[in-house]
Amino acid sequence: MSQVPSLVKRRYLLKLAAGMMGSISFLTGAATGGEQQTKHNSISSEQALKLLLDGNQRFVRRKSIHPHQSRERMDSIAQMQRPFAAILSCADSRVPAEIIFDCGLGDLFVVRVAGNVACESAIGSLEYATAVLGCQIILVLGHQRCGAVIQALQEQPISGRMSLIVENIKPAVDIFKCASTSKNLVDGAVIANIKYQVQKLSESSTILTRLSRQGQLKIIGARYDLDTGIVSIIS
Numbered sequence: 001m002s003q004v005p006s007l008v009k010r011r012y013l014l015k016l017a018a019g020m021m022g023s024i025s026f027l028t029g030a031a032t033g034g035e036q037q038t039k040h041n042s043i044s045s046e047q048a049l050k051l052l053l054d055g056n057q058r059f060v061r062r063k064s065i066h067p068h069q070s071r072e073r074m075d076s077i078a079q080m081q082r083p084f085a086a087i088l089s090c091a092d093s094r095v096p097a098e099i100i101f102d103c104g105l106g107d108l109f110v111v112r113v114a115g116n117v118a119c120e121s122a123i124g125s126l127e128y129a130t131a132v133l134g135c136q137i138i139l140v141l142g143h144q145r146c147g148a149v150i151q152a153l154q155e156q157p158i159s160g161r162m163s164l165i166v167e168n169i170k171p172a173v174d175i176f177k178c179a180s181t182s183k184n185l186v187d188g189a190v191i192a193n194i195k196y197q198v199q200k201l202s203e204s205s206t207i208l209t210r211l212s213r214q215g216q217l218k219i220i221g222a223r224y225d226l227d228t229g230i231v232s233i234i235s
């Protein structure tokens, strides 16, 4: 490895470590009466979003530093995780969060499901990531040419439990199709689906709603471009 990436990597790690040491505080919630211990990670949503977008910039520029992948990192997080961001991403094999955001072990709490749908299990997982682990950001990450969204656009029956995924996307796509004059129907539907899943997360969980109202959570939509590798914020 050349010296330059090594220096960049060291600078990144020092910055991240300083930020975490200086700003992570743990507010131990009531652990009695069956309530889970609540850890409050004070890496703000703004700081977390910057770390994600900076990592994506490195990935796009082929300057990834592959942080937090050492044996020491494994050991340091073996007993407790403190991810700085939660991500609801499509399960598509071309959108692996740790790679496109240039992150490592213990950095991201990633929920992956086809179509990045906010299904019940996904919502429960994200409640855990935020209320228990203290992530202050949920990034809903859709992507260009999403097969699940394309399936929802087509008026064809789909077999098995794949239909459950499509049912979760259909409301967004149906509203979009009625209003759209867009030539790029698929990309418009991808964005409509991202916004719909953000709204669903925001409105269908009392835990996520409460955290948002208390200023401890931001739910943000983003689109991943398969051609360029760029993540763009869309809501």
Ligand SMILES: [Zn+2]
Residues within 6 Å of the ligand: 090, 091, 092, 114, 115, 116, 143, 145, 146, 147, 148, 149
């Ligand atoms: Zn997809």
